[in-house]
Amino acid sequence: MNIGEIARRAGVSRSTVSYAISGKRTVSEATRRRIQHVIDELDYRPNANARALKEGRTRTIGLVIPPASRRLTDMQLDFVAAVVDAAAHADLDVLLSPSGGDHDRSFERVVTGRRVDGVILMEIRLEDARVGRLQQAGLPFVGIGRTSHPDGMWWVDIDYTALIAKCVNHLADLGHRHVALINRSAELVAAGYGPAHRALAGFKEAIRRRGITGVDYCCADDSAAGEACLQQILREHPEVTAAATINEAALPGIQRALESAGLTVPGDFSVTGVAASHWAENFRPQLTAADVPALDMGAHAVSLLTECISDPDAAPKHLLLTPPISLRGSTGPARR
Amino acid sequence: MNIGEIARRAGVSRSTVSYAISGKRTVSEATRRRIQHVIDELDYRPNANARALKEGRTRTIGLVIPPASRRLTDMQLDFVAAVVDAAAHADLDVLLSPSGGDHDRSFERVVTGRRVDGVILMEIRLEDARVGRLQQAGLPFVGIGRTSHPDGMWWVDIDYTALIAKCVNHLADLGHRHVALINRSAELVAAGYGPAHRALAGFKEAIRRRGITGVDYCCADDSAAGEACLQQILREHPEVTAAATINEAALPGIQRALESAGLTVPGDFSVTGVAASHWAENFRPQLTAADVPALDMGAHAVSLLTECISDPDAAPKHLLLTPPISLRGSTGPARR
DNA sequence: TCGATTCGTCGAATCGGTTCGACAACGCGG
């Protein structure tokens, strides 16, 4: 079932079979048909490894995801799905590599094994050794997120700074004078996770601009932590009348804490932030929030990657998305 | 940066370098060290495609997931994560292929391109053309789930029949005489999705055994559908005092419908079923449910796959899991 | 009718590894 077998049965040379398949040289209609017939009969498909070896490219992209042990957020999952889908449409295969630490075998294999033509790197931290590793290896890659100095790299990111600022402005417009930010987990912040840092920066800046007061809390990515976190906020800062969050997994807990404190939304307390649409829609009333366009991001990342694979010396491009905030029911005028 | 370059710099032949790396023949300590030194210096790693070509195996497994367009359930996601993790531990790479229809290019590439040594096939339907395709291609594979005649194949599955029967028995023991099954979506049932069919079979059988009455409903995989579904049940069958479900995404909606109907859990209405732990824990009170051991399943699937790759003629093995039901707070005696 | 194109096909080289058979150097027992 290799190309030689096809050639033998069709009574031609191996190169003729190759040209008949690729169309890179003219082959007479008669032999083309004869070859195609044998191919169909034997259900032949060229060996991808042999082809990759000779051509020097694999038609495969690597997708480096956070380690499986840490539960992926819904946004990240949407993103993975979008990348896989977009890649499939471009006839690219996707090699998955779970990688968290800066040195693990799976990542090394992807980087140095010449198994992929390029890489999409998720969950980039402000300082990320993997970026350097990829650059050093000369492997084209697109980051989801960006380091603190992203000038030399290709990336797609969401402007958390602007989004959280928008949320704060929205709350301030509604008369809230004391607001809270419910951030991602302390570990992620300590690890230099970009969205957490940038959201915090946007929060502080917006607070300052609007002359209101703000408190910020880290919160693990689960509903129990969200519940505890909001309870803590209510206890330590009873003046707070609204919260913004980028921690979607905390939302059910936030909801429960508000309910058990006897606070109605949005009458007594407003909630807003950034969340995948299905979390926003599961909140009651539905959450006024920026919908992360994970599907678009995935598609964009793939198309940027194909671009920088085909022209590695091109000037790096990037895409900073600021999705609009959908006004649903969870924000309202501050209680007096 | 190929093996010839290493050989040249170390002053040995290419084969010696290969043997020094693989250890398949003895190499003197002195040359081994010299070669290793050059390798470290140049950060050399053998080309995975060339190796795969010669060795006839790729050290890569394919993971065929439902198409990205359809949102994966949390259980499926846990499962993907588990497979990726287990594969990484076994130094295997994972090639992802989204495939739903029986004929798409991505799946065909995986099956016929000799890019993978074996495949893990998710979301198998009772009649699944992909199973036949894989068997015909002679590619080792392990199914997550099983067809209606799974004798010739390797698989790992959850015994939904037994689980739902257990749930019904539990409810019957608590005195419930009228129970409902909230199944997955009608489309999945129509497509012959195994868990949906087997859960229904288990439900009907258990109902009959215990001499109680049961109604079953299909429900799309989202909370809005769950809410609508439970409302419909309450309206059409007000005698029902308990529900079992395998539709975790419907749980928040079920909760909301119960709340807005003024029913308390478990005082007025009991809920149980099969759900990933985080859905069960987000229910209030927490859901009495079978926790799907997705992580174990993933690990088992990978280890079965490596086994059937190394010995394709072995008698097929399989694993039918019946996880225990964790008693939490969402079930109680039937209301009078 | 002859030389120049064009067309279709072939053989051989190549990609970067692995692996088999051969063989020289060496140590050892008799």
Added chain:
DNA sequence: CCGCGTTGTCGAACCGATTCGACGAATCGA
């Protein structure tokens, strides 16, 4: 000192494709 087994290394074949240069046959213009 000879024959033998062991050890370390090498050269060459091979995996399955792609691709380049060459070449015979058909076609064309002059």
